[in-house]
Amino acid sequence: MYRNLTIRQKQIVWAWAFLALPVLFYTVIRFYPTGNAILISFQDWNLLGSRTWAGLENYEKLWNDPVFWKVFQNTFVYLLLGTPISLVLSFVIAYHLDRLRFMHGFLRMLYFLPFMTSAVAMAWVWRWFYQDVPIGLFNNILAGFGIPQIAFLQSTTNALPAVLAPAVWAGLGFQVIIFMAGLRAIPTSYYEAAKIDGVGWFTVLTQITIPLLRPTIVFIVVFSSIGFLRIFDHVFNMTTNNPGGPLNATKPLVLMIYDTAFNGFDMGYAAAQTVVLFVILLIVSLIQLRLLRSN
């Protein structure tokens, strides 16, 4: 039967033969669970007990939950601190590194190395750094200079930046590399023209380099924002004794989801939180693409 088909028909048969398993995979492992998560978010389900329709109850509960608003705020603090800090740092590093030839590869390696580490391992390393005297490295160094101790992870104000620092640190190398690739992609004729016109470096930076880097900047901003909105590994591992603590000061949305679903077994409520996360990610990415792509 296959022999009687035209070349075009054979192509169609092959294409669908190749796609059969993947289409099944994406349907069962991606689309069905997405629909299921949305469905569960409208149900009341304790995992052990029965599954009942709850309508918007979970979302109402979320709206009236003070912990959720604290978590919501934390999530955005991670985003609003993490994204600009890592964007500026990685740009400054890439901009200057791009101008150096001496041991260029070695310096680049130093900046990139943290990207190859595992978040869990590094969260524990940083957690150790943050301990009080006589354990933690930072406070030991401070003590060496006679400077008063800083409470990092125990303080409600310092804990969030302390948890964020390793996340920024680990992602920086990747952004530096992407920025350097973007800088190299700018046609050198622009710089030559600027040189002939005798334009200063600052003007070159703001009028040529940054505008031409726009696609790279868009990519990095969207990519790192999604990362910070989904922060989990660092927070979980640096606060295992009191996840998201102290007093929920570091708790991001993903940790709240994990807690609700796998410690509280309140699947409906957790699913509603995941839907909220999905909507936040969607809105933030769309706004950024809009703002950064236009003009």
Added chain:
Amino acid sequence: MTDIAPTADALLMAKPAPRSRNMGQIIRWLLLFIGGIIMVMPIAYMISTSLKWPHEVYNVNLIPEDPTTENYTYVLEDGRFYWWFVNSVIIATITTICNLLFDSLVGYTLCKFRFPGRTIVFIAILSTLMIPTEMLVIPWYLMSQSFGWLDSYWGIMFPGLMTAFGTFLMKQFFESVPDDFIEAARIDGLNELQIWWTVAMPLVKPALAALAIFVFLGNWTAFLWPLIVTNSVDMYTIPVGLSGFGDEADVAWELIMTGAAISTIPTLVVFLIFQRFIIRGVVMAGLKG
């Protein structure tokens, strides 16, 4: 990108720089060097502490006075890290192979075949990029529970066997494979599967390598889903195991640092060996994907 580095550098700095600029270059180099050293400090301290005796752990010196591998012996003799390491290797390897095969097959099909439904399949796969894993873990968990996949290799691996990112990346790279090659192979009587495997795949090796790096690293360090799906200590992956290990009340910091080093050193070594190659791969995947 290291290929184009010399040209770009030459254009920026070929002229003999004036003296004052030289001074500027030296300061720039020094500052970047100090910054780079700060960047690797956490890794350096992790390794240094893993080589220290307990009494020395809380000294801030980076070089251990009397280096010892005692911590490694202790942690590995405990046995658990050994299993977690093996689990992580198996899971990351199988997942990487699956991604290389399926992502490239799908990417190739979407790129080189014309058939009804092509656009829909492409958009459908691409749209899954927007769905965060966190939204899927609850349904995945329920699914694993009803099919008995909890606490098994398959349970840990199944969500990541194919990725939209990889599919999209491979599709982009198959664009560079000339259609003439495929036509010629068809005339030679190869079937479509053979054409994909023997003609197209060898031409996108750099992209396959980039994808392999990303998938392997991603699975080696994956935490949330393995944490959810495993519950017996034997099935933990390295990150899950390390997390629990660190949380045990009586575990000393030098042992935690040793565990962290065991989980990090393999990827660091691979990176140091294939450095240029990996950086190129990251740029390719980052910009094309």
